[in-house]
Amino acid sequence: MKDDEIQWRFAKEKTPLAEILKQVGNLTVYGDVLDGRFRDRLKLDHQTGSLTITDIRMEHTGLYELETKSVMKSFFLNIIDEISMKEGDSVTLNSDLTEMKDDNVIQWRFGLENTLLAEINKQTDSMTVYDDVLDGRFINRLKLNNQTGSLTITDTRHEHAGLYELKSKSVMKSFFLNIIDEISMKEGDSVTINSDLTEIMDNKIQWRFRSENILIAEINKRADRITVYDDVLDGRFRDRLKLNNQTGSLTITNTTTQHAGAYELEINNEKKRFLLAVYDEISVKEGDSLTINSGRTEITAGEMFLWLYMNEITFIAGINPWVNNITVYDDVVDGRFRDRLKLDDQTGSLTIRNITTQHTGRYVFLTEKGPIIQLLKALSVSVYGK
Structure with missing residues (x-):
């Protein structure tokens, strides 16, 4: 409105990033603050007061505050690096530090449960890897760099896919690790997508064709029910799907290019992704x-x-x-x-x-x-x- 005043601030220091003083017709963007990390990246809408940050980087992660005469809002911007890899590969999640300070404390956490995987405390000169958490899925797979705080996961498996977070006094980073199995095929071939189970216990298993997000097969062991939905998607899977009732593996027979795409296996809320491609x-x-x-x-x-x-x-x-x-x-x-x-x-x-x-x-x-x-x-x- 005519007498509105708007200010955008960043992080704990409440550094001003942009402001509008409507009464005097003043619109200002402070792109050179904080070592210039926002230089040429801020755009302020003079009509609505909305703030756009372009070409975003990890250093822009943090708390943003908007204050007007009538409104105060806060946003926490979390930037996630997505990493895709094959099962069995090693991956290093970089802290982007060249050297840790004497008073620095670094923690690596995993998944929605925010499970602590590793930490370095420079003050007490201690470095600890908790690789026996979560049923031991990380045992002998975690390596922590005591100089930079970067975390390496070796011999990755599907159970290592998910969200990883690094927190310290000076750095906050998030990574999403996506493990994809790639399967190549020729038209007319049969393809089996393995569940990697030897036997289904009390599991609930679902297969989805992620290219359309459609459920195509499922096993509910408790209900003793096996179902194949091969009439979905105009019948492209009709008479082509076979579900192994012992392992949950899915076979697609007489494949065509229509069957190429992303598939997802969910076992008791844990997910695996596969990419089926005709090259x-x-x-x-x-x-x-x-x-x-x-x-x-x-x-x-x-x-x-x-x-x-x-x-x-x-x-x-x-x-x-x-x-x-x-x-x-x-x-x-x-x-x-x-x-x-x-x-x-x-x-x-x-x-x-x-x-x-x-x-x-x-x-x-x-x-x-x-x-x-x-x-x-x-x-x-x-x-x-x-």
Whole structure:
């Protein structure tokens, strides 16, 4: 309104980030505060007073406060790094510290239960790893760097997927570890997706086709009931699903490209994800540019678009329409994609310039909208010499 005053502040220090004084027609953004971490990233809507932070980083995590004459609101911004990997790989969750201070205390916690996994207390010069928690799933798998506080998990399994949080006096970081089993197939093949159970006890098992978030099979041991829902999705699974009543493993027979996509197995509230893909094959001459078409003519509102290099199960590019953010992760995988990737912001198509034999491998294009994950493109690329 005409006499409104609005101020946005950040963190415990209550550092002013932006303000509007409507009476004098003044709108100010303080992007240079706090070592310039917000420089060129703040946008203040002069009509509503809403604050936008672009190209967000971990250092922007924290408490934000809005104060007006009539309203006081607080927001806690938590930024999560998503890491996807294959079962059996090792992963390091980096603290981004080069060295811990003498008074620093670091804790790593896991899951919705916020279970303590590891901690370093510099004041008492102690370092402890609690790898026997949660039924011992982390035993002999956790390594804590006593200089940086970074946490390494070795020989990962599906039970290690989930949310990890690092808390200290100076750092707060969150990671979501996503473990994906990739299964390649040819049209007409039969594919078995293993539950990794040897015998179902009192388990409740559900299989979902995440590309449409549809339940396709379930076992309820207590009710002694096994059900296959093969008539869903216009009958694409009809007479093709077989559920093993002893192990819960799911077999899909006579597969087609319609069956490609993301599958999710839930056993007593624990989830495993699988990506079933039919790869088109293409050969490219070394030094050429390759454009992998997304198959889309435009980006749909509300969908997350992700390109993965499946040889390492690593994100190499993505589009997040919620924050109008287009990102190329060209420093991953030893930097082999550095300065070579270009993402079309209109269609999501990906170009690899000056391609080399290092770029040989499998590429996948996924979209995610709420619980629905769709596989749009799967391409196996081979690169031959000049």
